[in-house]
Amino acid sequence: MRILATAARLGSALTPVLSGSPAMGLGPDSVQVEPRCLAVGDLLAATLIVTGYPAEVGPNWLDPLLSYPGRLDVSLHVEPVPAPVASDRLRKQRARLESTRRSAAQHGRLEDPETEAAAADAAELAWRVARGEGKLFRLGLYLTVYAEGRGELADELSAVRALAESMLLRVQPATWRALKGWTSCLPFGTDQLNHQRTVDTAALAAAFPFASPDLPTADTAAGAVAGVLYGINTAASGLLFWDRWAQDNHNSVTLARSGAGKSYLTKLDVLRSLYQGVEIHVVDPEDEYTRLAEAVGGTVLPLGSPGVRLNPLDLDPDGGPDELTVRALFAHTFLAVLLAEDLTGTQKALLDKAILAAYRQAGITADPRSHARPAPLLADLQTALTALEVPEALLLADRLAPYTTGSHKQLFDAPTTTVPGGHLTVYSLRDLPEELAAAGTLLALDRIWRTVTNRQRPCRRLVVIDEAWLLMRARAGALFLHRMAKAARKHRAGLAVVTQDTADLLATDLGRAVVANAATQILMRQAPQAIDAVADAFHLSVGEAAYLQSAGRGEALLSAGPGRRAAFVSTASDLEHGLAVTGLETPED
Template sequence: MLSVGDLVATTLIVTGYPAEVGAGWLDPLLTYPGRLDVSLHVEPVPAQVASDRLRKQRARLEARSRAGQHHGRLEDPETEAAAADAAELAWRVARGEGKLFRVGLYLTLYATDRQSLADEASAVRALAESMLLRCQPATWRALQGWTTCLPLGTDQLEHTRTLDTAALASCFPFSSPQLPVTDPEDEHGVGPVLYGLDAASSGLVMWDRFAQDNHNSVTLARSGAGKSYLAKLEALRLLYQGVQVFVIDPEDEYTRLAHAVGGTVIRLGEPGVHVNPLDLAADGSVDQLTRRALFLHSFLAILLGQTPTPAEKALLDSAILTAYRTAGITLDPRTHSRTAPMLTDLATALTAAGPDGEALAARLAPYTSGSHRGPFEGPTTHRPSGHLTVYSLREVPEELKTAASMITLDAIWQTVTNPHDRRPRLVVIDEAWLLMRDEHGARFVSRMAKSARKRWAGLSVITQDAPDLLATDLGKAVVANAATQILLRQAAPAIDAVTDTFRLSAGEAAYLLTAGKGEALLCAGPGRRAAFQSAASEIEHRLITTDPAELIDDAPDADPGAAR
């Protein structure tokens, strides 16, 4: 025992460890309610020294086993298990798959008097025993134990245990025990992203969407709960790790972030910025024309405001092929590099098809020659490229938001499906209800959610309209195909639908009803849930916040390099 100011302290040395541990296994010690300092000292062992020691250890274990057999003794399970572990570790070190480290784990407790300290020591030792840890007091070395647990980086007790890389990684003190650590050998993994602080412990919630069964996510929250804030934070941190990010931004919330990181902002709806719905993909596939015709059927249904009848579908299909033939484009892949026709060319082909075609062309007139023609009246002016591309739809009229969201998502999808440019990508659809409210838009998002993983892409669907999303089969399909599901504060009318869909407990439902701004529940399958508070650095916060009170003194955004 050592007197430290008005307190007394004692140090416990961890001398025994469990055979197997999981991620965040030190969390019970880190969240102990009393005053407890946990000190972990790590010293790497040189590769040559590690090999020599493992060879000697294996020789000793083998000699002990043979001696027992020579004297007719039964096999010692502990010796055999230790020999097998030593052999496996030796091979991993020899192949460079792991290293050895000397690790010392020490605990220093504080209390106001001797009796309280003895009670605290008993409680901590009982907690350690429940974790299969054996502890011994640092008898006659109280001063050395206390200084060892100070943030000085010196181990004066030098009571260490040799651990390999994997075992040491599980000792990382800030991981969330509810979520598994990403497999470092997963060749498809980009690496974990910090989402925030674990609400139930002192750990961090780190998650790698690209290491899951699929790379999609769904974020549901009421307005003002912080869903877009969290989406921008994840996108920014994925940019650090080489992920290409595309964003459909209806409310111009991502432009400040794009300007700061050198991204591209395409402001659809402004004069001179167009996206041609009839553009063919540049992936060299032989079925480009067929796939484009199928997409145009869905896109034109959105413009027309209803699903065409079978007769109207036949007229539209004929007009689509006629417009391409007029432009010199046929099923022959060699013609696919020619300039694509425009929406006005399609209207011309419809007009030439007779009275029924003229009626369809008249219904499309607002988008070909009327007041809504702006986004579609010219060839595509900008292609999604670079590490971050934001399609800002703020200038698009409300009546065109659904159509604009779909055409920009299609332009992004053409880039994602290009087989000549494979890289991890994230497609963010903010305010996804703009697409999900229309059957054809919802079907397009659903198909994309099912096939994005094959293109090494993740689809992030963000919406505040949870009941409508969960009320349709297509919305449920999008949720079902999202391995990462994030729930922030929910409105009371929506909580029942959310509870049933995500199988929330009563406590989790109550948490979502009362959650503060930025507080969320990450769901990743049975038994893998973690409540957390999103956390950003000061610099990150300035880039992603949209709070008017915080932006009132900021200068207006100005970036001459932004696409307009």
């Protein structure tokens, strides 16, 4: 019996090789054989033979090769050795090792540690084979690397060899046997290289299956299940629990096209995190979390509604001696987002003078004792800019007019009306006009961050930003979100970024940095136009990319790094479902 297992990762050349052309075919257009590689259609292929193995291997020991983020085929050929043949070979091997040991002893040489270890292993293996506890197998392991050019192929070969060496695997190129090496890695079940190594049942079993569909769970005490139930594992038919607080950082990113069920899954995550005592703050642009918040006794701040005010210049009386400086710096960021432009150096200098002047007019200085006084409003800042009597300052004052005396003043023309607090706080932005959406999101995040950094009331906190693309459109807002993603873990907080604008998020450096700082990544149905960017950013295999293109509502792929991925479908009880559906849907939908 001979078993061939081939794993293709991220754009494997196997598909173009077998298809030949977009029409249909049984092979590539052409194959040109060279001493060290093959020209297979438009690609170059080279095969590496594994000639040396580590003394011991653990479960799933081939996973680093199978998770390699490039075009790599891994072929494992297994041939069982009959028990009589295995016993005879082990007896001869033990005889050679014993002869070597006795010869060294007769000549007064020191014992060879490698010989002693090999002799002990051979004796143990012989006893297991004799008792029927194990068998011997002939194993051949080959790696075929693909690239588009010779330079790229050399780089890929170097990377794969380095990875193999890190796994204590010695590899050699299949020089003058490139065609045999390539065909040995195709799913034909033929080992034409015939470079095999004898292994026992335990070592072979550790290589199968190549990757477990179940994600590892954190250790728990008293048999309790850690983490949040995300849904049902579609590959293993088991429940998928995930604990974001046990990862390297507590951040997560959820990327999906509209209608894929990302908000539904996020609301289930919020609801089930509340069960575990996590304090949650949500930035809700579409008023989707109001029903959930009301059901669990949370607080809803409908920004933009009549009577709701949020002053961007508020100070924290317990903020410390540098609180005034911190709020002045935030005012720069807020005004850059509000005015939708990057301020020049001159404008920043004038704005800084006006901010400090507005605080002085309100009786607030660097002295923390003055921070309890009522903070100035945007109108006071506009007045301070006008008082500078500089053309640039007057221009800034005129641009602030719509937000102080004009049509967009409803959020800033009075002191803050509601102080957020409680186990769940939702900042609803639906009533804000489009021109204030990014500024309102930033104001909500600023309030949340001041709560997160409050050392007087430490606890786990989860910050959920739904439709994060609204904030990422402005560079100042993207920078603020990036800082939160990097610093949240220091304050026992996690940042959950949810967005449907996948391509734009991955197209910017700040967007990619936010994704890179998320240890938990959830991918749902993707648009065809964005799947290439997603596959490249998350090192998806061809099958995983196809899964995301055809995934139904609620189906997702959870990724927590190489070799730690699982496909699942979100599930909810009837009560949870009624709270998780949007306001435009009925619970029966």
